[in-house]
Amino acid sequence: MSGREWQWPLEKGENLLWQGRPAPRCFTFKNWKLAGIGIVLFLASSFWLMLSIQLVRSDNHSWWLVMIPLPVVVLSLCLGPGQLFWARWRWEQIYYALSDQRLFVRIGSREENFLSYPLAAIRDWKQKRFGSQLASVQIHFAAQKPVVLDCLEQPQILLNHLDSIVRQQEPAGESV
Structure with missing residues (x-):
């Protein structure tokens, strides 16, 4: 698993069937349209900020002129480049695994960021394809919120x- 192998807390007799993590480029750039808008807005507002600083310094305009573009620069920094850095940082901490009894999701190294879902609670799944070999999978459970495994x-x-898990849990007369 690219440099870090996680020891999944398997119970006695439990077998690991699959493990994975998000694809780095897909996970980092999954909101690329918003990031693109943020980068363009960041460049434009940074230019506006530089102009206002020059006007304050050279023509003795009010310093409030600098304060107008400053929130736009900060907001666009968060939407554009900041979002890409945040997604890349999060990508390094996300791991998924499936055993014959549970689904595991690990985000980070702390124990409170480790989630385990019993396979008996899985009711359905949906996928969102990004290409022939790339998809996000949303897994629906009986009494919990859905879990999304991004960019696999x-x-x-x-x-x-x-x-096969969903088919095993269908009643005998309800095959689709």
């Missing part, structure tokens, strides 16, 4: 396991 490379192994 070659998700077919996981999807095959999820499909």
Whole structure:
């Protein structure tokens, strides 16, 4: 798992079927339209800020002239480059695994960021394809909010396991 191997807390007799993590470029650039708008806005507002600083310094305009573009610069920094750096930082901490009894999601190294879902609670799944070998998978549970496994490379192994889990839990007369 690219430099870091996680020890999943498997119980005795529990077998690991699949493990993965998001694809780096897909995860980092999944909101690329918003990031693009933020970068363009950041460049324009930075130019506006530089002009206002020059007007204050050279023509003795009020210093409030600098305060007008400053919130726009900060906001666009968060929307554009800041969002890309944040996504890249988060990517390094996300790991997924599927055992024959549970689904694991680990975000970070602390214990409170480790989630475990019993396979018996899985009711359905949906995928959002980004290409032939790239997809995000949303897993629906009986009594919990859905979980999204973002930007998985070659998700077919996981999807095959999820499909067999959902089929096993269908009542005998309700096959689709």
